[in-house]
Amino acid sequence: MRRPERHTEAAGRTVTRRALVVGASQLAMIGALGWRMQSMQVEQAEDYRLLAEENRVNIRLLPPARGNIFDVNGVPLAVNEQNYRIVMVREDAGDVDATLARLQQIVDIDDETIASAREEVMRLSPFVPVTIADRVSWEDISRVTVNAPALPGITAEVGLSRFYPRGSDTAHVVGYVGPVSDYDLAQIDDQDPLLQIPKFQIGKTGVENKLEQQLRGSAGNRRIEVNALGRVMRELDRHEGEPGADIQLTIDSALQSYTEARLEGESASVVVIDLANGDLRAIASAPTFDPNLFVRGISVADWTGLNENIYRPLSAKTVQGAYPPGSTFKMMTALAALEAGVIDAEETVYCPGYHDVGGTRFHCWRRGGHGNINLHESLKQSCDVYYYDVAQRVGIEAMAAMARKFGLGERHDVPMSAVSAGIVPDRAWKAESRGEDWRIGDTVNASIGQGYVLTSPIQLAIMTARIATGRIVTPRLIHTIDGVEQPSGLGESLGLNENLMRRIRASMSDVVNHQRGTGYGARIVMDGYRMAGKSGTSQVRRITAEERARGVISNADLPWERRDHALWVNFAPVEAPRYAVSVVVEHGGGGSSAAAPIGRDVTLQAMFGGEPPLEAYPSNVRGTIEAQQARIRDFVPPGMRTGERA
Template sequence: MQISGRDSNRYQTFTRRAALLAGAQGVAFVVLAGRMYYLQVLKTDQYRMLAEENRVSMRLLAPLRGNIVDRFGRILASNRQNYRAMLISEQTPDVEATLTRFSNIVEIDEYTRKRILRDISRSPRFMPVTVAEDLSWDEFAQVNINEPDLPGIVPDVGETRDYPYGEELAHILGYVAAVSEKDLASAEGDQPVLKLPGFRIGKEGIEKTYDKELRGVPGSSHVEVNAYGRVIRELSKDPGTPGSEVVLTLDMDIQRFAWDRLKGESASAVVLDIHSGDVISFVSAPAYDPNQFNMGYGTAEYKALLESPYLPLMNKGLAGMYPPGSTFKMVVGMAAVEAGIDPANRVFCPGHYSLGSHDFHCWKKGGHGAVNLHDAIKHSCDVYFYDTAKRIGIEAIADMARRFGLGETYGFEVPGEKAGLVPTPGWKRAVKGEVWHQGETVIAGIGQGYLLATPLQLAVMTARIANGGYAIEPRITRAVGGSLVPVKEPKFIGVSEDALRAVMAGMNGVSNEIGGTAYRSRIAEPGMELAGKTGTAQVRRISRAERLSGVLKNEDLEWRQRDHALFVCFAPYDAPRYAMSVVIEHGGSGSGAAAPVARDIMHEVLKRNPVRPQAGNPPRGAGRPARTG
């Protein structure tokens, strides 16, 4: 068969097109094959790694928080199992309906419900969000039994902070609580772990001060996930490094005794080792339950804490500022001796002291007669110290007060420390724009007026008197992570032996001589005698009519108008080792309210801690350290 010329041209065109198409297909095949070789052979390691990253997810694990223990290793804060329920929102078609059904088993208030929904909106749908914590075993069992009817709810067992002594240590340990938006904003490199469900950080007290050390190092879990991020199985797990243990200087037995002794009062008590500054006991009452802050206080409960007149949220030992009253008289006495006034000189007390047209009254209406420094401290004669303060001036008094730790902070490890106030003419000009009056010096002589001190400062003042004039500073941390915290070598204050000896003898008279204001609160056991000073600090001005009538008594007044009761002491008198202060708000009188409490606590301290060097501290021997400056 012959092909015509026209058909021949068509055939040749088709052949050329087929050849071009085949060539194009060949080129495409070569390019595709080359690309596949490049991806599957040359780039195999890179894409294997990328595939593994898509398949395997690394997730942070919260480390176990470190324990806090007392000086003998007794656990004060630790961790316990936390039965809880989590919600994964991608696993439920209706979050609101699931929460409603869950609330039939475990009650969820409106505030918690809003918090859960807020957390869900801020988290990936596959991430669990805490719905309820600290469930009882019965509640946890009910959740497990009803799990098929609670889509998205996942029962879980985690760890939570536990404070076995509750209120007794609340103001020292503080508490942990959930991470807030403010905490996240201020965090530097810790944001990922802070976002973990149920993670807690220290908010107050030792928990806050040593939060980083107690927190530990986060661990990780390698899990296999699908394309949606859902966990299929766990491949490996590193639990991380638990937080460091923090050892405190507290003796928990003494702490419990002091707490029980002050229970029912609005008060504070501080016990110090006069050589090392170790805090043996530190009580502020009333208090709150730190376990509740960990799990979350209800609105009504928290409001009650805020509105209580007894201020349970305040650490009174650190932040409560009170006129020191007659406990300040030792400072005035030492300033007088340093100014050249002979402690044997007598001042006549008729029951009042006149300055110009104003009379300043002694607490004893008929007066004490002629008294020297020893008698004035023993009987707490106000007139002696009115006269002495006027003679030596406010600047000399203020200088001695600062040497003994008043008007300053010590860098104490528990946050919230206040400096109190030691007033001077310069302070008054700067703050109030007014001149200083001589009557203000007179009233400062008995620890009233502008003077303010915290219970911790009063304990430090007493410790510095008892240790021979060394500027010890209080500390409550003994060791962190197995490393002892070194004891600072205290510097000598620069006060004469005569001054110290005179006021210490006067304090001994207060407690151990008939007629002393705290004689009824003495410790009679040989070798345990304490030396102290009572104080009664007015919180209101007594009118002339009230004073003349002599009828109105503290117990007749509203609680807020009653005098504060104070007592400071050290023991044993012959070989001092411990100092303490007690302040009972509106307690009436130092001799009647504060001194018996101080006696009982000090007696317990001496029974449990005989005079000997404490473990871990450099021995100094009994009594006062040798002067070095």
């Protein structure tokens, strides 16, 4: 039956609409697919190419060359040397145990090293290269290279390792580097990816540690192509990192070497400051140690020997040590009293050998006393009673303020490890730290550098430098960083009465150059080189009344650790000071006998730029000095004996 014409037209319109909808949908889908293909192939092509290449391209960090460290004359103190090492990447190694076993058959590596390396390989990400053996020979590297097909994931590399050419001479100053530890990572707020490289070395102590950021540099990287087995096929590209900054210290390594040699056999420290700019020319602690031992991995025997030595060779005594300054503090008490106007320089105090304070007897070092004595004589002969009396008049607050003005009780900004602030006590300090009131006996003890007063050798050198110049001399250890000179440490005027300062300097001169001075035996006799100084002897034990009654036990009859500390400070030449020196000999006994000769010898070495003539010494010690100089010539390496410059 034929359909009506109107039905045919309606059906045609319906088909046409459906065709248009379907066609439009198809066109939209084709357009979306085309847009997506264009986006993936053109706009995102690089991203997808990299995703695909992750199966064949590895990116590895390139550690930068660490900055070198030099002395003030350009002598290398810390440098980098090439070394060969064997590295494993777990992702490429397959069976780690089997590969390590084959490596051990090819290269002589002990079981302990292999076990330690395996633990690190399994602990870290499979992409991270782990050093299996360091400082291996060229022959071992050749064997690894020849047997590469049997050692998947194992590669031989050439790297840089730290080396300290001066060895123990500058160990406490320069410090040393060592592998990054979990403890280091916990202490360092640093996201540098270099720190994640196993056995990457960072500064552990000294300048190496304090200037780590400048010395480290920044990482580079390289892209390497590997085959399906993970074997390196070729290097695609390389971007070298930025090497660390070179650091030049103010230390004169010739003087430093001499000083270390002069301190041989002692537990002692010496600091030498150049008064023209505050530069530290020598900062020596004895005994010392070889920092190269730590770079290469110190043995248990070596570590035990250093750690259990009662002379504490690992301690930088110059900045870490805190000692009662003894009579070297008397200049602070005298200046506080003079500035406050409570004494006149010519006023005398009677010294019968003791001073009574509230029923307690404080003794002078000279049992029979000094009689009537003024300021000048009190310093020259180091009378204790004079300072007991003066301290009661001026008070601890003025004494403490003067001591701080001269750099005591301050943690100075020197890039060395564990710098001590020492203690300059006052009423507030005792209330806060001890929970007790200040007593007059505390003031009396403090007046001669005993009681609660503690100072470091570097603080004593700074104090002496400020006495010699009348300026706020601050210590400078870093001369330049990448050639840029660091600020001078000369400083502004102290603002003290120069006439009073001259009196103190004249008294210190007579300590050494007058026959009745306590340091006369350590004098310099050559005109133009004479020095001014002050000795100190600080007790480490309490002498009871019973012991005084029957006779004080001499230091020589006591165990070493119960003997007094010997201290000495000086500046020279007297007429135009160039250097300030401090010396502390732990448990050395008397400052004049044990510490002053060291100060004289180091001062002469600094002023002459090398070995001084025998004529600079008193005639009665020239034979001893000649033998001493011969010994030190054997100790100090050639080229560093007479101030020769590299």
